[in-house]
Amino acid sequence: xxxxxxxxxxxxxxxxxxxxxxxxxxxxxxxxxxxxxxxxxxxxxxxxxxxxxxxxxxxxxxxxxxxxxxxxxxxxxxxxxxxxxxxxxxxxxxxxxxxxxxxxxxxxxxxxxxxxxxxxxxxxxxxxxxxxxxxxxxxxxxxxxxxxxxxxxxxxxxxxxxxxxxxxxxxxxxxxxxxxxxxxxxxxxxxxxxxxxxxxxxxxxxxxxxxxxxxxxxxxxxxxxxxxxxxxxxxxxxxxxxxxxxxxxxxxxxxxxxxxxxxxxxxxxxxxxxxxxxxxxxxxxxxxxxxxxxxxxxxxxxxxxxxxxxxxxxxxxxxxxxxxxxxxxxxxxxxxxxxxxxxxxxxxxxxxxxxxxxxxxxxxxxxxxxxxxxxxxxxxxxxxxxxxxxxxxxxxxxxxxxxxxxxxxxxxxxxxxxxxxxxxxxxxxxxxxxxxxxxxxxxxxxxxxxxxxxxxxxxxxxxxxxxxxxxxxxxxxxxxxxxxxxxxxxxxxxxxxxxxxxxxxxxxxxxxxxxxxxxxxxxxxxxxxxxxxxxxxxxxxxxxxxxxxxxxxxxxxxxxxxxxxxxxxxxxxxxxxxxxxxxxxxxxxxxxxxxxxxxxxxxxxxxxxxxxxxxxxxxxxxxxxxxxxxxxxxxxxxxxxxxxxxxxxxxxxxxxxxxxxxxxxxxxxxxxxxxxxxxxxxxxxxxxxxxxxxxxxxxxxxxxxxxxxxxxxxxxxxxxxxxxxxxxxxxxxxxxxxxxxxxxx
Amino acid sequence: xxxxxxxxxxxxxxxxxxxxxxxxxxxxxxxxxxxxxxxxxxxxxxxxxxxxxxxxxxxxxxxxxxxxxxxxxxxxxxxxxxxxxxxxxxxxxxxxxxxxxxxxxxxxxxxxxxxxxxxxxxxxxxxxxxxxxxxxxxxxxxxxxxxxxxxxxxxxxxxxxxxxx
Ligand code: FES
Ligand code: FES
Numbered sequence: 001x002x003x004x005x006x007x008x009x010x011x012x013x014x015x016x017x018x019x020x021x022x023x024x025x026x027x028x029x030x031x032x033x034x035x036x037x038x039x040x041x042x043x044x045x046x047x048x049x050x051x052x053x054x055x056x057x058x059x060x061x062x063x064x065x066x067x068x069x070x071x072x073x074x075x076x077x078x079x080x081x082x083x084x085x086x087x088x089x090x091x092x093x094x095x096x097x098x099x100x101x102x103x104x105x106x107x108x109x110x111x112x113x114x115x116x117x118x119x120x121x122x123x124x125x126x127x128x129x130x131x132x133x134x135x136x137x138x139x140x141x142x143x144x145x146x147x148x149x150x151x152x153x154x155x156x157x158x159x160x161x162x163x164x165x166x167x168x169x170x171x172x173x174x175x176x177x178x179x180x181x182x183x184x185x186x187x188x189x190x191x192x193x194x195x196x197x198x199x200x201x202x203x204x205x206x207x208x209x210x211x212x213x214x215x216x217x218x219x220x221x222x223x224x225x226x227x228x229x230x231x232x233x234x235x236x237x238x239x240x241x242x243x244x245x246x247x248x249x250x251x252x253x254x255x256x257x258x259x260x261x262x263x264x265x266x267x268x269x270x271x272x273x274x275x276x277x278x279x280x281x282x283x284x285x286x287x288x289x290x291x292x293x294x295x296x297x298x299x300x301x302x303x304x305x306x307x308x309x310x311x312x313x314x315x316x317x318x319x320x321x322x323x324x325x326x327x328x329x330x331x332x333x334x335x336x337x338x339x340x341x342x343x344x345x346x347x348x349x350x351x352x353x354x355x356x357x358x359x360x361x362x363x364x365x366x367x368x369x370x371x372x373x374x375x376x377x378x379x380x381x382x383x384x385x386x387x388x389x390x391x392x393x394x395x396x397x398x399x400x401x402x403x404x405x406x407x408x409x410x411x412x413x414x415x416x417x418x419x420x421x422x423x424x425x426x427x428x429x430x431x432x433x434x435x436x437x438x439x440x441x442x443x444x445x446x447x448x449x450x451x452x453x454x455x456x457x458x459x460x461x462x463x464x465x466x467x468x469x470x471x472x473x474x475x476x477x478x479x480x481x482x483x484x485x486x487x488x489x490x491x492x493x494x495x496x497x498x499x500x501x502x503x504x505x506x507x508x509x510x511x512x513x514x515x516x517x518x519x520x521x522x523x524x525x526x527x528x529x530x531x532x533x534x535x536x537x538x539x540x541x542x543x544x545x546x547x548x549x550x551x552x553x554x555x556x557x558x559x560x561x562x563x564x565x566x567x568x569x570x571x572x573x574x575x576x577x578x579x580x581x582x583x584x585x586x587x588x589x590x591x592x593x594x595x596x597x598x599x600x601x602x603x604x605x606x607x608x609x610x611x612x613x614x615x616x617x618x619x620x621x622x623x624x625x626x627x628x629x630x631x632x633x634x635x636x637x638x639x640x641x642x643x644x645x646x647x648x649x650x651x652x653x654x655x656x657x658x659x660x661x662x663x664x665x666x667x668x669x670x671x672x673x674x675x676x677x678x679x680x681x682x683x684x685x686x687x688x689x690x691x692x693x694x695x696x697x698x699x700x701x702x703x704x705x706x707x708x709x710x711x712x713x714x715x716x717x718x719x720x721x722x723x724x725x726x727x728x729x730x731x732x733x734x735x736x737x738x739x740x741x742x743x744x745x
Numbered sequence: 746x747x748x749x750x751x752x753x754x755x756x757x758x759x760x761x762x763x764x765x766x767x768x769x770x771x772x773x774x775x776x777x778x779x780x781x782x783x784x785x786x787x788x789x790x791x792x793x794x795x796x797x798x799x800x801x802x803x804x805x806x807x808x809x810x811x812x813x814x815x816x817x818x819x820x821x822x823x824x825x826x827x828x829x830x831x832x833x834x835x836x837x838x839x840x841x842x843x844x845x846x847x848x849x850x851x852x853x854x855x856x857x858x859x860x861x862x863x864x865x866x867x868x869x870x871x872x873x874x875x876x877x878x879x880x881x882x883x884x885x886x887x888x889x890x891x892x893x894x895x896x897x898x899x900x901x902x903x904x905x906x907x908x909x910x
Binding site: 016017019020021022023024025026027028029030032033035067117118119120122123188189190191192237238239240242269271272468469470471472637638640641642644645648649652672673674678679680681682683684685687 | 764765767768772775776779780781782783784785786787788789791792794821822823825826831835836838839840842844845846847848849850851854870871873874875877878879880881882883884885886887888889890891
């Protein structure tokens with residue numbers, strides 16, 4: 001493949017975002033910014049119980065309100081041809097589309113009100129005044145009897161065992177056996193789930209923030225009973241996704257059904273409180289970790305069991321215990337998972353699903369083990385450094401974790417950290433603590449396609465239906481595309497974000513740049529191959545006879561690779577050949593053989609400093625240094641932002657986020673930004689990211705891993721460990737609260 | 746009942762007859778005046794996505810009823826640039842990568858323009874962080890936001906000095 005690696009001037013540059021001007025001037029069009037003529041506004045009515053049935057809705061009162069056009073309830077809602085419990089694609093979960101009157105969780109849609117104005121629809125929704133037959137909700141990690149998950153699909157982690165865990169426990173000279181809990185968390189992208197649905201006959205256009213644009217068309221089409229080509233999704237910008245905008249949900253489907261029913265375009269935008277229910281979340285976990293070590297401080301066993309909540313009607317279980325696979329060399333490894341059915345919405349993938357929760361517990365348990373053993377936590381990790389993937393014994397495709405540890409520790413100033421807690425104070429008398437954690441995230445790659453065209457004027461057009469949810473697809477993917485065509489960035493047109501373009505796969509798993517970028521690279525390479533074919537066979541070309549493999553594309557010209565002075569511009573080659581566009585196609589995925597041959601991960605090391613008030617126990621993260629190795633970095637400016645964002649999500653996990661359920665009603669009591677805390681600007685200081693150079697010849701043609709999710713992993717543990725180090729109190733639940741430290745003092 | 750009001754939005758006088766007293770400034774801008782640049786993140790004053798300037802002060806447009814704005818002067822994200830010339834705060838947000846998805850960005854930028862005009866924060870990062878903490882960013886682009894506000898503050902001060910020299 002190496003001769004096709006035409007890496008030119010764009011990749012690796014810290015280009016500012018190509019969509020930046022649109023985003024700072026308000027010109028970037030998010031879904032709810034669309035306003036087709038004749039628009040109706042939809043407001044959905046959320047259930048205020050978590051389990052039972054709806055017995056009455058005052059439809060008459062709602063309809064009597066001026067401006068209310070229609071009220072959808074199970075009594076008049078049209079049937080959904082592909083039922084809400086059918087599974088057209090990999091990311092399908094059952095949803096509620098007013099097909100019956102049962103309530104399975106709070107905030108589930110129980111009616112949809114359409115109005116000429118948003119205000120009328122909102123008032124109409126209030127007037128419905130639902131009556132219920134409510135049953136006692138089952139909540140929490142002990143809500144029902146746990147069931148084992150069997151590892152047969154997405155969100156169904158199974159049991160993984162390497163070596164003999166029982167022998168590992170028996171062989172241990174020292175051990176820890178600790179249980180950590182993590183709460184339910186909700187994605188809460190700043191842009192709530194919005195949609196504008198507009199039918200034209202039996203074709204529907206959806207303005208819809210979506211993380212799997214082409215795939216979702218087929219799924220919507222299945223439910224709506226129309227051919228996939230009759231669904232167009234336009235998703236140029238997502239106001240954040242974090243995994244929540246890949247799953248089909250009831251409210252958005254109802255808006256589409258309402259538009260079909262009324263013959264008018266319909267806009268629905270979820271309210272913030274409605275983001276706590278039908279749009280997925282991270283289930284709560286309880287994780288037991290047992291680690292044993294021998295005399296040399298090498299691990300004899302790493303035994304990780306996780307129980308996670310899921311809904312009463314679906315199975316998506318956090319694969320938290322899998323975080324212990326792939327990282328530390330241990331004599332034996334075991335990961336086991338159980339689910340607990342409760343009356344909440346179905347959880348789903350939320351930024352670093354499984355890894356975030358699992359890493360939080362694992363990295364704290366490792367810290368506890370290091371303290372037991374009386375050695376530095378970083379030294380303990382180095383003693384158990386895996387040169388090959390533990391368990392499978394596969395070589396890593398690349399692994400610069402040692403450099404991450406070294407560079408992170410150096411920048412942070414880790415050396416000399418006292419082993420015992422409560423040893424450090426600052427000038428104001430605040431308790432100071434330092435903690436660290438290892439970051440790990442798999443480097444998958446999904447199937448993706450792209451098209452590249454060289455135009456007669458020598459410019460390029462490249463197309464793929466990628467999703468930009470903030471990670472910078474509009475920029476990084478265009479950089480790859482430009483390089484693959486040997487053109488400067490300003491001489492390509494990059495089309496993306498719409499379902500009428502080639503399928504770019506899923507923007508998830510931190511794999512979008514690798515997947516969509518790989519497809520663009522392949523398409524550009526293919527176009528250049530065709531162009532080279534034309535030139536080298538044309539006696540009138542200075543490149544005549546060089547042979548296809550003997551040319552390289554650079555700055556809009558093909559050059560003979562052994563004689564740079566022999567060259568010709570794209571435009572001249574195309575003109576002499578009759579002026580027709582030259583097209584290339586890209587279609588990539590990772591072959592099963594390649595996936596089998598190596599273990600592929602991004603790695604990192606995170607170091608945290610916290611300061612804690614010795615009397616009031618207020619906590620602040622004062623420094624956070626992350627060093628990450630994630631293969632080739634296409635755009636360092638954007639990658640740094642992504643990694644920082646992930647680390648702040650880690651801070652949020654450690655200290656802020658928690659959905660609290662009311663035991664009586666099953667409603668989330670803090671379903672808004674006043675009660676569900678996420679970090680604000682003042683919570684973020686002393687943040688530093690180092691990207692460690694890493695060449696990976698195996699992971700994909702461009703050597704790209706991913707940076708979207710890894711920042712959370714490692715960080716949660718680092719902060720938890722730093723708080724212990726500052727105070728001497730080990731809190732084994734997240735988020736860590738003032739009262740937890742008060743109780744421990 | 747209808748409520749006629751007259752206000753200036755981005756320098757243009759707009760005469761609006763509201764058919765509904767419940768309309769917020771945010772929904773007036775987005776749904777009735779074709780200015781969807783201002784974003785809705787919570788609709789209850791908890792996120793800052795809807796921040797605009799009214800008579801030079803930053804406010805949450807989701808908490809402001811449009812009928813109360815007769816005679817007011819409103820500036821939104823669409824009114825900040827001078828033709829193709831970005832406002833220094835806008836330029837600094839691009840340069841410092843002060844956003845990822847860009848959804849909170851119109852509110853962040855309007856809030857920053859308001860903060861700089863208030864003159865309390867200067868280029869002190871800690872004060873900027875405090876002064877910008879009414880604007881949530883779930884992508885957590887805070888590091889870039891703070892740098893952008895600091896840079897823009899410095900640049901605007903320099904421009905002012907130059908202009909008065
Ligand atoms: S939308 Fe106004 S503060 Fe959130
Ligand atoms: S940039 Fe996405 S919410 Fe701020």
